[in-house]
Each structure stands twice: as C-alpha cells, then as structure tokens.
Amino acid sequence: MKTIDDFNFKDKKALIRVDFNVPLNDSLEVTDVTRIEAAKPTILKILEDGGSAILMSHLGRPKDHEPEFSLKNITGTISEIIGVQVKFAEDCVGPKAEQAAADLEAGEILLLENLRYHDAETDGDEDFSKQLANLGDIYVNDAFGTAHRAHASTTIVAQFFPEKKCFGYLLAKEIESIDKVLNDNEKPVLAILGGAKVSSKITVIENVLDKVDDLIIGGGMAYTFIKAQGGKVGSSICEDDKLELALDILKQAKEKNVNVHLPVDVVAADSFSEFANTKVEPINAIPDGWQGLDAGPKSLENFKSVVLRSKTILWNGPLGVFEMKPFANGTIELGNFIDEATQKGAFSLVGGGDSVAAVKQFGFEDKVSYVSTGGGAMLEMLEGKELPGIAAIQN
Ligand code: AMP
Numbered sequence: 001m002k003t004i005d006d007f008n009f010k011d012k013k014a015l016i017r018v019d020f021n022v023p024l025n026d027s028l029e030v031t032d033v034t035r036i037e038a039a040k041p042t043i044l045k046i047l048e049d050g051g052s053a054i055l056m057s058h059l060g061r062p063k064d065h066e067p068e069f070s071l072k073n074i075t076g077t078i079s080e081i082i083g084v085q086v087k088f089a090e091d092c093v094g095p096k097a098e099q100a101a102a103d104l105e106a107g108e109i110l111l112l113e114n115l116r117y118h119d120a121e122t123d124g125d126e127d128f129s130k131q132l133a134n135l136g137d138i139y140v141n142d143a144f145g146t147a148h149r150a151h152a153s154t155t156i157v158a159q160f161f162p163e164k165k166c167f168g169y170l171l172a173k174e175i176e177s178i179d180k181v182l183n184d185n186e187k188p189v190l191a192i193l194g195g196a197k198v199s200s201k202i203t204v205i206e207n208v209l210d211k212v213d214d215l216i217i218g219g220g221m222a223y224t225f226i227k228a229q230g231g232k233v234g235s236s237i238c239e240d241d242k243l244e245l246a247l248d249i250l251k252q253a254k255e256k257n258v259n260v261h262l263p264v265d266v267v268a269a270d271s272f273s274e275f276a277n278t279k280v281e282p283i284n285a286i287p288d289g290w291q292g293l294d295a296g297p298k299s300l301e302n303f304k305s306v307v308l309r310s311k312t313i314l315w316n317g318p319l320g321v322f323e324m325k326p327f328a329n330g331t332i333e334l335g336n337f338i339d340e341a342t343q344k345g346a347f348s349l350v351g352g353g354d355s356v357a358a359v360k361q362f363g364f365e366d367k368v369s370y371v372s373t374g375g376g377a378m379l380e381m382l383e384g385k386e387l388p389g390i391a392a393i394q395n
Helices: 034-049 071-082 094-103 119-123 126-133 156-160 169-182 202-208 219-228 240-255 297-308 329-343 355-361 375-382 388-394
Strands: 013-017 052-056 086-089 109-112 138-141 165-167 189-193 214-217 259-261 265-269 278-282 291-295 312-316 347-350
Touching: 013 034, 034 052, 034 071, 034 169, 071 086, 071 109, 086 094, 094 109, 119 126, 126 156, 138 156, 138 388, 156 388, 165 169, 165 388, 169 312, 169 347, 169 375, 189 202, 189 297, 202 214, 202 240, 202 375, 214 219, 214 297, 219 240, 240 259, 259 297, 265 297, 291 297, 291 329, 297 329, 312 329, 312 375, 329 347, 329 355, 347 355
Parallel strands: 013 052, 013 138, 052 109, 086 109, 138 165, 189 214, 189 312, 214 259, 312 347
Antiparallel strands: 265 278, 265 291
16 A cells, blocks of 8 residues: 655645635635644645645535635635645636646645545546646545545546646545555454444445444334244334345354344333423334334443453444434443443444434543544445545555
C-alpha cells in the first residue's frame, strides 16, 4: 500500500482529494470540523516536506451552481484549522484553476472550487479528470467518504499518475483498521450489527459470517429474526418479506460456527415517541400495540459478557432508537462495554451508516480504537466489495 510516506514532496504540487463535505448552518458556518481536522496530518506532511497542496473536494449536491455550495464559504475555517492562509480558485478546472496552481509556491495551500459544480465529476468524465490531473505532480487520495464512488476526482484521475499516486494518512488508516478487523485480527472476533433494517445490511451480515466468531444482532433488525422464529413482536419494526432470509442467515451462521446473539428482552413502548409509556417485555412476547425500541436489561447482560471476552470488535448500528432519551440506554451501555473491552486490549472499530452519530453523541469517540469517517464507503468495505477509489491507487 503506497502512502504519502513513500514520497518526498519537496518542490512538488500534491493534488489531494479530501472530503470537506462538511455540515453548514444557515449562516454558512461549519458546524462540525471533524473532516477538516482529519485531513490535517496529510496536508502538513506535504508542506513540511517543502511541497504545496492543491485541495479538491465536493460540498453537498449542487444542481445549478448555488452559491451556498461554494467551498469559498469554508476557506476561513480551513485556514484556521491548518494554520496556513488557504488560497482559493474560483473553479476546479480551466484557466482560473490552472493559473492559481501555476502560481502556487512551496508551503502554500490552494483550495479548488466545488468539484460538483461540474457534472463531469460524478460522471467520471475522462477529459475533466485529465484537466484536474494537469494541476499537480503527485495525486493523493485522502477521502474515504467518497472512496466507493468512481468519480473523476476519486478514481479516474488516478490513471494519469501511474507511478505518482498514493493514499493520504486518513485513507491509509481506514484501510488498515478495517483490515485489522476483518482479516488480520485476533480471536475471538465479534461483530455487532444494529440499526433499523435487515434489508440494508444483508450483504454485510453475509460477508462478516465468514470472519467472526460471534455476531450480536440488535436494534430494529432483531425483530425480523425473532418473528421468523415464531416470536410475537407486536408492532415493532419488522420486515415481513425478509423472514425466510432471516432464517437462512441463522442457518448459515450455524454452519459456519458463528454464535448469534439476539436480544432476549426489550424496552417496549405504546407509541414511537419520547413520551410513550414503556415496560420491559420478553422480545418474543411483545403485546399487540407495543413496540420494542431498545434492548432490555437481560439482553445487555448477555451482550456484556460477549463483548468482554472478545479481542476484536466491529460495531455498526445502534441497539435502539438512541435519538430518543428513553431508548438510548442500550446503545450507551454497549458503548461502555466496548470501552471496557478496549481498555483490556481489544481492538474496536465503529463505523458505517449512522453509527458514528451515536458514538459522537455519547462521547465514545476516544474510547474505541478507531471511528471510521466514511458511512457508505465503510458499509461497502464490510460487504467485501472492492472500492473504486482504493483500487485506483493500488492498481
Ligand atoms: P442504520 O442507519 O441502519 O444504522 O439505522 C439507524 C437507525 O435505526 C437509528 O435512527 C435508530 O433510531 C433506528 N433504530 C434502532 N433500533 C430501532 C428500533 N427498535 N425500532 C425502530 N428504529 C430503530
């Protein structure tokens, strides 16, 4: 795996794909700078080598050059975080970009305008990719969040740098961490899959069955498994067209000697609301009109012992509707168990979909070994897919 440590950037212009698709408020201020902070080590290494950095990113999904999607809005924030005044080019290709890139000197940073102001970016257009490529000497991909897209700046551009392309620190770390969980792991290996639906995680479940010793299935998707086995789930979220599939997954798990752990009890509510009445019920005997919205105390006790005996832990998806306070306890407790296991030496990785939101909300970011920055990209890696942005560097 080639990373920026394999290159000396002295007097070189690094063309870096970063993921600065940050959330903005109505006043166009950045409300979460995580992604900018995450790209900082890569940018600094290049500047410290004596090179310059040309940053390219998308922001949102502009349709018609709407000004609120201009990366100019975040130039100040980037300058503050990196500690260097960032220059801005009002287009990512064409004369303005070319001139700004040509004028760039060692130690300087140039931010290009939103790539997605051109449809050619998401189309993966070759000519557009070549124009981007002409701006820099070495291509660095440090954007994990878009590594699953075969877009111009994430994938196609790499072909114009046959020998001079590499991963930035962030993307390299993502690839290493997931490899550590899925392939280069210490046993016993545990995957915890929660979240709303089985249907969005089928391929993940099937892929991890070949890799893990234990599988905890929690959150909304547990109910499909319980109903498939004849349980009564009341009005809990349940995919009736996936009952056969759930049974098949359980059968596959048995054949592969994977221990599946489902919740045994739940916090049931009489409506999908923060103000609902609640009671703890066995998960396979939820009364009509009630729905399970969080894992119950016995389930958590069981999950705790599985987590604490694991040496490698992958966590994707909450155990309950954590956005509502009365149903956040299971997810918080699970985070505490993983924290304890990590302190005892386990490697723990959290990521994919919305999991990161829960981890951040409850302050577990620094307690697990690694939090992945890419939602969709992480899910695709967990599905065992080759990501185009990663393959483009490796090939
Ligand atoms: P995902 O993006 O698939 O990881 O799903 C995350 C969502 O699943 C969160 O918004 C949770 O509120 C939701 N969720 C978790 N448990 C349940 C449940 N028992 N019933 C309904 N939704 C749930």
